[in-house]
Amino acid sequence: MLPERRGDLLILTATLLASAGWLFSKEAITALPPAGFVGWRFLLAALILLPFCQRRLRATSPANLLKTAAIGLVMTLNLIFWIQAVAHSEGIGEGAFIMSLAMLMVPPLTWLLFRERPGRPFWLALPIAVSGLFLLTSGNGLSLSLGQLLFLLASLSLALYFSLNSRFARRVDPMALTCVQLGVTGIMHLIYSALFEQWPAQVPGHVWGWFAASVLLATSLRFFCQSAGQKYSHVANAALIMMLEPVWTVLISLFWYQEPMPPQKVLGCVLILLALLSFRSRPLYEWYRNRRAMRMVR
Template sequence: MSTLKRSPWQADALLLLVTILAAGGWIFSKEALAGMPPLLFIGTRFLLAGLILLGFAWPALSAMPARRIRRGIFVGFLFSGAIGFWIMGLATSNHLGESAFINSLGILLVPIVAKLLFGDRPPRTTWIALPVALLGFALLSLNAGFKVETSQLLMVCAALCFALLININTRVVRNVAALPLTTLQLLSVGTVLTLVSFMFERQPVALNTSILGWFMASVLLASALRFFLQITAQGMTTPSHASVVLMLEAVWTALFAAWWFGEVMAPLQLLGCGLIFTALLINRWYWVRKILLRWLPGAAR
């Protein structure tokens, strides 16, 4: 009997909690950026989160061959680029909900990058979903007055890097347990981006109780706990199934931003985000249908 059949609801519940924590991370990060430079914030956040997970991952890491450790660190360097673009996009963004949907394009771009770099054949649904997503992004650009904003470009770069990262992750670090791999990646990202911050960022740090609170929420909830639960849940289901539930991060982020910051989407933004989310559903329709059949029997027939 498969893991998916043995513990479907537990996996789905954990993944749903992961999406809520990840969406909360957008809010925590935006608030913390009021008193910290972007790269210093994200570098120290990931470094501390990695050190926390190191306590759980140390037995596996100490027994891991040096070759696999080097590969994990290499992937962590690629992760640094993706997270770097993401945090700079977040720092310059005036609309978190919109940015979250643009960032979610990384899921759609995974098979495209696999085709370009490794010659893989994307499923037919990818070619149907791609123009829908591009139309959605075009509508978001039109909402800004026929121009692409800096934050939008940075989020697109982050999505491309995440798509590349996922492809490299599945090829370079095969057969590496998720917890030690995640720990290596968090520590690598934290080290790289903290060093880059020290070299290039000149923004003063203005820490107070509030900023420190948001920073620690980012470290403990949106990083350490989020990744620990995500690793656990992914071990209870398949990657494709997990990716469908994880798409809800953008939806939660938009809802949280509307509640916390009072963000309101213009009609073009709503339509653009709706088209991007529709493209993600089309791209993962096989697994979306399986979830619908399990949650709502007869709904996807």
């Protein structure tokens, strides 16, 4: 198998695991406190990654480690909104599409924080995304449900994390960066859980199974597949595959929770997906054109 094909398959596996992670999380918090679940999930995932990045962590300066941990606090905020949104939503498919809008929230945040004006693809995709979001969330009229509002806040905080992390990630090894940020997120959630949540006296055995799947499959194995896949898969191809995560999540929610998806919501999802594709259209077109040129040379 060609290395690029292997990379694409690994990225596809990562998106499937990420989608399954929505199901694992929602099932786990039926008995576990949400923040406590996220805390142990991410802390254990960080400990699993630690043996593979000890040398890289030692090679990172204390100043960069401190900045890495600070960005991990933004990830903590994002996960607080996200897990609360999952807890207050009947399904997960709608939330996955709302969360996917984080990609379109990055340009205006970057403009606000770093004075980098968004390019033309963003302005073309914006009205399509807004229309899709309106159709997706207008089931309650013009008001948003609590779950929808929390998903929007989670999407905004995720965009903020992307904006900050993309400017800093090049200074630190990716695995070391992820390990530190997962650890910070886990510790902060456990502190939050200790202050504001109460753990049940007994937790059913099957819930621990969902918890284990979240740690081992949806976090650790997913990160490994994504990191390994990005070494071989073209960045534009990887971005296109990763856009499929909300699609897989909707299919899982339809099968597992029988989440209602009337035509209006389906159209909203399609418009959001089209907005993301149009936003990435130029990089994808350039990749296709370069690939076609290489084939013609061969």
